[in-house]
Amino acid sequence: xxxxxKKKDGEVPAVSTASLPDIVFMxxxxxxxxxxxxxxxxxxxxxxxxxxxxxKLEKKDRVITIYVGAPTKEYTKTFGTEPKIQLNxxxxxxxxxxxxxxxxxxxxxQDLQNVLTTSLKVDKEANMGxxxxxxxxxxxxxxxxxxxxxYEGDAFKN
Amino acid sequence: xxxxxxxxxxxxxxxxxxAFLLLIFFLVTTTIETDAGLDRMLPPIEPPETDVVIxxxxxxxxxxxxxxxxxxxxxxxxxxQLREKAIAFLDNGGAASGSPEYCSYCKGKxxxxxxxxxxxxxxxxxxxxxxxxxxxxxxxxxxxGAYNDLRNREAQRLYKRDFTDMEAQYLNPExxxxxxxxxxxxxxxxxxxxxxxxxxxxxxxxx
Numbered sequence: 001x002x003x004x005x006k007k008k009d010g011e012v013p014a015v016s017t018a019s020l021p022d023i024v025f026m027x028x029x030x031x032x033x034x035x036x037x038x039x040x041x042x043x044x045x046x047x048x049x050x051x052x053x054x055x056k057l058e059k060k061d062r063v064i065t066i067y068v069g070a071p072t073k074e075y076t077k078t079f080g081t082e083p084k085i086q087l088n089x090x091x092x093x094x095x096x097x098x099x100x101x102x103x104x105x106x107x108x109x110q111d112l113q114n115v116l117t118t119s120l121k122v123d124k125e126a127n128m129g130x131x132x133x134x135x136x137x138x139x140x141x142x143x144x145x146x147x148x149x150x151y152e153g154d155a156f157k158n
Numbered sequence: 159x160x161x162x163x164x165x166x167x168x169x170x171x172x173x174x175x176x177a178f179l180l181l182i183f184f185l186v187t188t189t190i191e192t193d194a195g196l197d198r199m200l201p202p203i204e205p206p207e208t209d210v211v212i213x214x215x216x217x218x219x220x221x222x223x224x225x226x227x228x229x230x231x232x233x234x235x236x237x238x239q240l241r242e243k244a245i246a247f248l249d250n251g252g253a254a255s256g257s258p259e260y261c262s263y264c265k266g267k268x269x270x271x272x273x274x275x276x277x278x279x280x281x282x283x284x285x286x287x288x289x290x291x292x293x294x295x296x297x298x299x300x301x302x303g304a305y306n307d308l309r310n311r312e313a314q315r316l317y318k319r320d321f322t323d324m325e326a327q328y329l330n331p332e333x334x335x336x337x338x339x340x341x342x343x344x345x346x347x348x349x350x351x352x353x354x355x356x357x358x359x360x361x362x363x364x365x
Contacts, residue, residue, distance in 0.1 A: 013166065014169070014275045017173055017330075019176070020173045020177065023338030024177055024180075025178055027177065027181060031184055043225075049291060049292040049295040049296070050295075051195070051196055051295055051298075051299040052299065052303070053196065053298075053299050053302040053306055053322075054194040054195055054196060055194060055195070055196070055197050055325075055326075056193070056194045056326075056329070057193040057194060057195065058329065058330075058331060059331075067201045082358070097350070100315060103203065108193075117197075119193060119195065120195075122291050123291070124290065124291055124292030124293070124295070125290065126290075126291045127287060127288050127289060127290060127291065128222075128285045128286065128287055128288070128289040128290075128291060128294055129288065131294070131331065132287070132289060133260065135200055135358070138200060138204055139200050139201065139202065139203040142202065142203075143200075143204060144199050144200040145197070145200075145203075146198050146199075147195045147197050147198070147200060147258065148196045148198065148295060148298065149193050149194070149195035149197045150194065150196065150295060150299075152194060155295065155296045155299040156237060156238060156296060158290075158292030158293060158295055158296045
């Protein structure tokens with residue numbers, strides 16, 4: 001009997017799947033590094049206005065975000081329908097913004113503390129009174145660099 | 159009792175299909191979020207030590223009322239006219255030739271009753287507490303747009319390239335350090351030609 005027996009006709013050779021775990025791990029690592037975890041859920045309506053003369057906000061670790069907008073449906077009972085400020089996970093009054101910025105600033109490393117940007121994610125239906133209150137608070141704690149975060153689009157549609 | 163010859167091999171040929179399915183799913187759903195928006199510096203809260211007196215003609219006053227109506231330099235205008243108005247004001251270059259403020263690159267009307275030079279010109283935005291944020295952003299966008307248009311014009315003249323394009327490359331972290339150094343000088347130069355002076359605080363004025 002010969003050592004190299006002829007294969008039977010019609011038998012499909014099995015696909016080697018040894019490298020599949022590698023592929024899956026590669027995908028897993030890719031998405032793990034790319035995905036940015038949201039540390040807080042947005043509890044306010046947040047339809048940002050549109051603008052086209054915009055600059056990108058690079059480096060996530062240098063940004064402090066403040067959300068403003070009308071509370072979403074599940075919170076309207078307790079907080080009403082007027083636009084509110086959201087800091088981290090809770091609703092806040094304008095006078096708490098300063099403390100929040102100082103707290104967030106203290107969490108960052110020393111060399112980043114002077115280059116922080118405050119990103120204002122404000123619903124386009126909010127009114128300017130609240131925004132100017134926030135701006136005053138930001139000026140009080142010397143957080144002067146702000147970014148009015150917007151979507152890219154036609155500014156006249158706002 | 160028949161002996162089993164090990165567990166039967168599971169066909170794993172379709173695993174690749176599953177992996178691709180996952181890949182496509184994630185590709186479609188993840189948006190690698192980069193936030194973008196309008197950058198602005200707020201004025202510091204301490205008042206400047208010396209009271210700076212600014213001539214009335216060097217201030218372009220933009221008022222926004224609660225209904226979203228726009229008053230620019232005492233004239234009721236539409237939002238889409240604002241950019242044009244702002245450009246005309248910034249690019250006016252009203253200072254007489256020979257005076258230190260004379261603006262050699264301005265292409266405006268050189269009207270004596272409007273701004274002296276881009277370096278002197280200040281745009282001041284005031285809004286009502288009831289103004290919609292969306293409208294405010296439109297106004298800000300148009301004003302930034304006016305500056306960008308003028309800066310692009312100068313950048314095209316000096317470097318044959320758009321200012322916004324150079325700035326984007328300069329701010330991009332992937333750009334080489336050597337190119338960055340070069341760009342920095344150019345961006346600075348253009349910014350000095352048309353410094354962005356958008357005031358949101360009360361501006362004291364006198365004639």
